[in-house]
Amino acid sequence: MTNSIKAVTTRELRQNFKKYADEVADFGETVIVTRPENKNVVVISEEEYNSWxxxxxxxxxxxxxxxxxxxxxxxxxxxxxxxxxxxxxxxxLAND
Incomplete structure (x- = not known):
């Protein structure tokens, strides 16, 4: 599983959501969605989220x-x- 990071605009994510969702879920990609006023969001797989x-x-x-x-x-x-x-x-140890 590779773990690369892609930055896309909100518009690009909307237009190609399935593509990016598949890359995140199937290949462990991370997608940063850039938004105005630095209100960016990060898309990661559920597996990665659960691990964190x-x-x-x-x-x-x-x-x-x-x-x-x-x-x-x-x-x-x-x-x-x-x-x-x-x-x-x-x-x-946990009870200490």
Whole structure:
């Protein structure tokens, strides 16, 4: 899946909506619709939107951010004694 960005006018989007909708849905394209007074909008696929929502949800929690930061640090250290958290261990981190 490619992920390129196209900028089009509102008029261009209206005239070729199916084309742009297919490119967004089928090929992961992002379309920026340029509008007067810099009131631009971005068209992304539902799959991409859901991914962003999931990431946003997980990063809202301080415990999740901490666990992610610790995991990245372990990978950066190439720690051969890595411990994979069980669901119970992860849940206890989330309750901190």
């Amino acid at each position: 929502q999931e990431t946003d949800y997980f990063l809202k929690s301080k415990a999740n951010r901490k666990a992610l930061k610790e995991s990245i640090a372990q990978l950066d250290r190439d720690d051969s004694n890595n411990h994979i958290l069980t669901p119970e261990e992860f849940a206890s």
